[in-house]
Amino acid sequence: MGPASLLVLIMAAVAFSTAGILLSKVVLKASKNPVKGEPYECGVPTIGQNWVQFNVGYYLFALIFLIFDVELIFLYPWAVSVQRLGMFAFTEAVIFLFILFMGFLYAHKKGALKWM
Amino acid sequence: MEFSLASIADSIDQWLNAHCASWLALTIEFVIVGVLCIGLFAVLGLVLIMMERKVSAYMQLRLGPNRVGPKGMFQTVADTLKLLVKEGLTPAGADKFLFNLAPFVVMIASMLVLAPIAFAKDFVIWDVNIGVLYVSAVSSIGVIGILMAGWASNNKYSLLGAMRSGAQIVSYELSAGLSILTIVIFSQDMSISSIINSQQDGWWIFKGHIPVIISFVIFIIAVTAETNRAPFDLAEAESELTAGFHTEYSGMKFALFFLAEYVNIFIVCAIGATLYLGGWMPLHIGNWEAFNHIMDYIPSSVWFLGKTFFLIFVIMWFRWTFPRLRIDQLLNLEWKYLLPISMFNLLLATLVAIQGWYF
Amino acid sequence: MFLSKYISEVFGGVKSLLTGMRRTGYYFTHHKNIITQQYPNQKPVLAERFRGEVVMTHDENNEHACTGCTACELACPNGTIKIVTKFDITPEGKKKKAIDTFVYHLELCTMCNLCVDACPTGAITMSNSFEHSVFDRSELTKVLNKPGSKIREGVE
Amino acid sequence: MLQEVAKTDTGDLVINVGPQHPSTHGVLHLVITLNGETIKKVEPHLGYIHRSIEKMCESLSYRQFIYSTSRMDYLSAHINNHGCALAVEKGLQIEVPQRAQVIRVLMDELTRLASHQLWWGALAMDVGAITPFFHAFRERELINDIMEETCGARLTMNYMVPGGVMFDLHPDFQKKVKDFLTLFKSKLPEYDELVTGNIIFQNRMKNVGYISKEDAISYGCSGPTARASGVSCDIRKKYPYDIYAQLQFSEAIETAGDCWGRYLVRMEEMRQSISIIEQLIDNIPEGDFVAKTKAVLKLPKGEFFTRVETARGELGIYIVSEGGLTPYRIKFRSPGFSNLSALDHMAKGQKIGDLVAIMGTLDLVIPDIDR
Amino acid sequence: MTREELQAAITNLEPQVTFEEAGEFLNAVVPSELCRDLMQALHNMPDLSMDYMFCLTCVDWKTHLTMVYHLESTAHGHQVVIKSQLNRENPEIETLSDIWRTAELLEREVFDLFGVRFIHHPDLRRLLLTDEWEGWPMRKDYEDPINMIKL
Structure with a gap:
């Protein structure tokens, strides 16, 4: 089956989830109570804001991941044909990975990979 | 004729095409595929949760569930019913749209990865020619659902859990991708079916020896982290964040997260079995003709499921043995150990492949 | 390196x-x-000294050894025991103190064994029963002396 | 540069950990201030199970008040009771028979073992490994069975009375304890395999929750918490009570001061407890198990302070007597309370995951803190 | 250091201190306004170095309150009990929480249960009871008809 199967799968997932949630809505008799809407924080009222400005450290990971993942994509076509191309491709990969590794070391030295 | 899922699928296809218009046949086939996938989801959920409970129970000197049904086999069904009649609460301050959307995203992500998996010989939904690339691309959609869930809940635990899992999943994506690359180098193809076919005379874990074994270990560690399983279950670390990103979810919405987690385990283990253990390929040893012949009699779907469940068991074994890592150690492990090692291993694999040092 | x-x-x-x-x-x-004990099917083997609740031992003649001296009531740290006494007339015509009801509040009891220790006549002991759950807590207030029971001859 | 950006951008998050939280082992309520995942402040809010045992004891006689101390640190109930019995004996100058002393020490050490086993399992569970919890309970149940057979209860035994113990030992006691020790000694290497040697566990423990020797003393830490920082504070050695002075055992001391140090100290204490029990189990002298005491105890006017080493540290019992039937004032100096006060100091600058590890190694028992 | 030497050393530090003979420890009674200075000296003097406060509590004597501090030196091994009397109406004493860190929570507990106000305490709030609790439960005249059950 072709790419259309993806549509089928998405539809199946949506149908399954919706069916489950709807079924539980049908079966259930819910009562209204303001306490039910409180966020869970170990049984005591929340202190302060929940949605705070988050430490930028978290986003560094996303950035670094993006860089590395794009590099990784470049490697896929290379990997398919490396056996045919022989040592030339290997040297190429060494250079490529070396640059990548240098970038990685730089990020590491700068402390971008430390959890805040 | 021996039992084979592919032949059943073929005969259904022929029968439908003979009796209906081709568009109708196609629609019916789609419906069948959809229903089968939903069925697979439901069955996997039930089986894997039961398996997890029994594995944990035996490791912990317990009996595990043993009251509902024979040997407690229907315990999960009972729990599903319980979750069904539970109220799905939405916190007052939550972002209602994202909060309700998140379980769908997670479900869709795990459903989509089913497409290129070969469940048996010639039995695959869509044998896309960039199979492994597709898998690594689609499997990371799930993290968006988790981030959505954590952010929308308006709960601090959820928020922290979501941020953790964001950093964690994207980090381990890299070493998982690099270990998949190792196999691509050896098999010279990205489609799942040709990777399996390249293992006809032996699984890659045997043929590719050192570099493949290293990449297999890294792959298992990385996918354990990617599926948020202990010892990498920081997104829901219950002793720290009570339930992490799904703290506020209850009832069926929680069940969907739960189900998606288990289906994800199945999927990554299926990928692992396909790449390293030959997918549905039976075990063949050199030129022991008699032995190989007996192995051929075991249906290919049984081979596939057997390997997959073995890997699932290994991942469960991890969970019930190890303490949880701390978040900075988790990232240290990835950036300091797994990534450099897998980069080096990639070069080693290339060398081995070019020089033809594999069997 | x-x-x-x-x-x-x-x-x-x-x-x-x-x-x-x-x-x-x-x-x-x-x-x-595997160490699981499947509780309701597999009853635990309790030690002889296990303290489940206070009981008053009665012999076959429905006689007990409680003189109503209230030593246990005094020894109890939680006010678990309440003894209501009455006066019996002995055959000689003398008045003699005896118990009317021995009220035991199981819901207050901490099984500390001090009452049993304090009892001079050994009238009360700790029993092994531990399944105390009931639907109404008033059921936990018990009268230990059986109806119609009386003090054994010779116990002072 | 990136780090500086990260540092200047602060969004502090105030989170309640507890009272209903899986890792607070009860109803401890901590309010923690976070920046990212780093803890800036930990503030304990206590009192969720405060029963005012001290006030209750003021209306209980000297025989009765002992039972209530089992409910403070319920994991070392025997040792609490022992301390109270010692305090009363000190006031009345009762000579405890040799047999009773040996029985008491045996029970104390069994309690310590049981408490440390539970701690071990709970600590492993706090850092995410659930299996060790069940393995720990397997052995702990055996101790409970021994306790049940001799004392009549599994957790809050109330076995110690002023002047001795309540009952004599059960005839099977010696055999059962020996069987248990043989078994436990064969299981201890399993503990090491499963948890101690595990690299993840070691990384979770090492360099986490450090407290220096001076700070440990200043914060009033006692027991394994202080000994991990190099403070020699074992009351059994410093101010021996009952027959501890005649026993051969060493005080487990580490100098690391972190969670790993506390872990090692407790593991070593288990071994020491085994050795103490082994020394005593074959040498229980014959004789009375309780001294003759008056039916009504009246402490003379004055102040009496007794210190005993519980599984968590130093328990002090301060009795002020006016010569009446009941104590005028009782103060329990509980080890958990002082150890808890150091939590903020230890957790500052660490991650959330470390907080649960620190709480695990402090081995907090909440009724002990709230009383 | 023996008891006599300790007594001499403390008298040397603070001549106004009186001593109680009874008890296993040396009991020194100091006026509340001098308490902190004496404590500071006890902690800092190298040959005393009372660095471990193993108990801090209060006793209600109906006529007055008495703060009781149990101190020990981990280096020398000697112990001393310092007492200080406070009036019941307005009990106030300087905090010791900066000398012994453990005192911070213990003083909060004493404040909570006895109502002793510790001057300069960094965070003097109720510890065990709720913030809106009225009265000082550990005082002898405390009455609570709902929560206290007379046996």
Whole structure:
């Protein structure tokens, strides 16, 4: 089956989830109570804001991941044909990975990979 | 004729095409595929949760569930019913749209990865020619659902859990991708079916020896982290964040997260079995003709499921043995150990492949 | 130098993890180590001294040894025991103190055994029963002396 | 540069950990201030199970108040009771028979073992490994069975009375304890395999929750918490009570001061307890198990302070007597309370995951803190 | 250091201190306004170095309150009990929480249960009871008809 199967799968997932949630809505008799809407924080009222400005450290990971993942994509076509191309491709990969590794070391030295 | 899922699928296809218009046949086939996938989801959920409970129970000197049904086999069904009649609460301050959307995203992500998996010989939904690339691309959609869930809940635990899992999943994506690359180098193809076919005379874990074994270990560690399983279950670390990103979810919405987690385990283990253990390929040893012949009699779907469940068991074994890592150690492990090692291993694999040092 | 340390670190780590996995794997395959007791089907074997609740022992003639001296009531730290006394007329015509009801509040009891220790005549003991759950807590207030029971001859 | 950006951008998050939280082992309520995942402040809010045992004891006689101390640190109930009995004996100058002393020490050490086993399992569970918890309970149940057979209860025994113990030992006691020790000694290496040697566990423990020797003393830490920082504070050695002075055992001391140090100290204490029990189990002298005491105890006017080493540290019992039937004032100096006060100091600058590890190694028992 | 030497050393530090003979420890009674200075000296003097406060509590004597501090030196091994009397109406004493860190929570507990106000305490709030609780429960005249059950 072709790419259309993806549509089928998405539809199946949506149908399954919706069916489950709807079924539980049908079966259930819910009562209204303001306490039910409180966020869970170990049984005591929340202190302060929940949605705070988050430490930028978290986003560094996303950035670094993006860089590395794009590099990784470049490697896929290379990997398919490396056996045919022989040592030339290997040297190429060494250079490529070396640059990548240098970038990685730089990020590491700068402390971008430390959890805040 | 021996039992084979592919032949059943073929005969259904022929029968439908003979009796209906081709568009109708196609629609019916789609419906069948959809229903089968939903069925697979439901069955996997039930089986894997039961398996997890029994594995944990035996490791912990317990009996595990043993009251509902024979040997407690229907315990999960009972729990599903319980979750069904539970109220799905939405916190007052939550972002209602994202909060309700998140379980769908997670479900869709795990459903989509089913497409290129070969469940048996010639039995695959869509044998896309960039199979492994597709898998690594689609499997990371799930993290968006988790981030959505954590952010929308308006709960601090959820928020922290979501941020953790964001950093964690994207980090381990890299070493998982690099270990998949190792196999691509050896098999010279990205489609799942040709990777399996390249293992006809032996699984890659045997043929590719050192570099493949290293990449297999890294792959298992990385996918354990990617599926948020202990010892990498920081997104829901219950002793720290009570339930992490799904703290506020209850009832069926929680069940969907739960189900998606288990289906994800199945999927990554299926990928692992396909790449390293030959997918549905039976075990063949050199030129022991008699032995190989007996192995051929075991249906290919049984081979596939057997390997997959073995890997699932290994991942469960991890969970019930190890303490949880701390978040900075988790990232240290990835950036300091797994990534450099897998980069080096990639070069080693290339060398081995070019020089033809594999069997 | 750095590399060898790095490699030995990785191998040491993996080895320690495998040791742990071997241990859990051992228990996974050796089911006779399972310690689960399936409680309602498999009743626990309780020790003879196990303190479940205070009971008053009655012999076959429906006689007990409680003189109503209230030593237990005084010894109890929680006010679990309340003794209501009455006066019996002995055959000689003398008035004699005896118990009317021995009220025992199981819901207040902490099973500290001080009452049993304090009892001069050994009238009360601790029994082994431990399944005390009831639907109404008033059911936990018990009268220990059986109806119609009286004090055994010769117990002072 | 990136780190500086990260540092200047602060969004502090105030989170309640507890009272209903899996890792607070009860109803401890901590309010923690976070920046990212780093803890800036930990503030304990206590009192969720405060029963005012001290006030209750003021209306209980000297025989009765002992039972209530089992409910403070319920994991070392015997040792609490022992301390109270010692305090009363000190006031009345009762000579405890040799047999009773040996029985008491045996029970104390069994309690310590049981408490440390539970701690071990709970600590492993706090850092995410659930299996060790069940393995720990397997052995702990055996101790409970021994306790049940001799004392009549599994957790809050109330076995110690002023002047001795309530009952004599059960005839099977010696055999059962020996069987248990043989078994436990064969299981201790399993503990090491499963948890101690595990690299993840070691990384979770090492360099986490450090407290220096001076700070440990200043914060009033006692027991394994202080001994991990190099403070020699074992009351059994410093101010021996009952027959501890005649026993051969060493005080487990580490100098690391972090969670790993505390872990090692407790593991070593288990071994020491085993050795103490082994020394005593074959040498229980014959004789009375309780001294003759008056039916009504009246402490003379004055102040009496007794210190005993519980599984968590130093328990002090301060009795002020006016010569009446009941104590005028009782103060329990509980080890958990002082150890808890150091939590903020230890957790500052660490991650959330470390907080649960620190709480695990402090081995907090909440009724002990709230009383 | 023996008891006599300790007594001499403390008298040397603070001549106004009186001593109680009874008890296993040396009991020194100091006026509340001098308490902190004496404590500071006890902690800092090298040959005394009372660095471990193993108990801090209060006793209600109906006529007055008495703060009781149990101190010990981990280096020398000697112990001393310092007492200080406070009036019941307005009990106030300087905090010791900066000398012994453990005192911070213990003083909060005493404040909570006895109502002793510790001057310069960094965070003097109720510890065990709720913030809106009225009265000082550990005082002898405390009455609570709902929560206290007379046996």
